[in-house]
Amino acid sequence: MSQEVTHNTDRKRFVITVDGETAGHADYVTPSDDVRDFNHTVINPDFRGKGLSSPLIKAALDETREAGLKAVASCSAVQHFVSKNPEYEDLIRR
Numbered sequence: 001m002s003q004e005v006t007h008n009t010d011r012k013r014f015v016i017t018v019d020g021e022t023a024g025h026a027d028y029v030t031p032s033d034d035v036r037d038f039n040h041t042v043i044n045p046d047f048r049g050k051g052l053s054s055p056l057i058k059a060a061l062d063e064t065r066e067a068g069l070k071a072v073a074s075c076s077a078v079q080h081f082v083s084k085n086p087e088y089e090d091l092i093r094r
Contacts, residue, residue: 003052005059012036014060016043016052023047026060026078028071035093036064037072057081061088 003023005016014026024043028036038060043052057078064071070093073079082088 001050003055005056007060007063014056014063016056016059018047018050018052023050023052024056026056026075028060031072034068035070035072037074038078039074041075041077053077054081058085061091065091 002019003016005014007014012028012030014028016023016025022044024041024047026038026042027040028038031037038057041053041057043050043056058081061071061078061081071078071088071091072093073082082092
């Protein structure tokens with residue numbers, strides 16, 4: 001199973017694909033120039049239960065950090081991920 005996460009900047013969305021098929025996405029809004037507010041994460045029904053939300057959110061937060069931005073975890077999936085991965089706490093703006 002080949003996974004890839006890409007960033008669609010036009011749609012403000014990170015997309016995870018599995019073997020070339022879209023498996024889910026994490027959407028964000030930009031309330032300011034230095035913040036991404038992750039407000040919606042979806043794994044498509046055929047791909048649920050396969051552990052795809054973690055690599056999707058990890059890639060989205062890693063890219064956010066690399067861009068020098070902060071993140072807001074409005075989405076419960078992102079909140080849960082950060083609670084299980086405290087190395088991302090410094091990235092989160094409360």
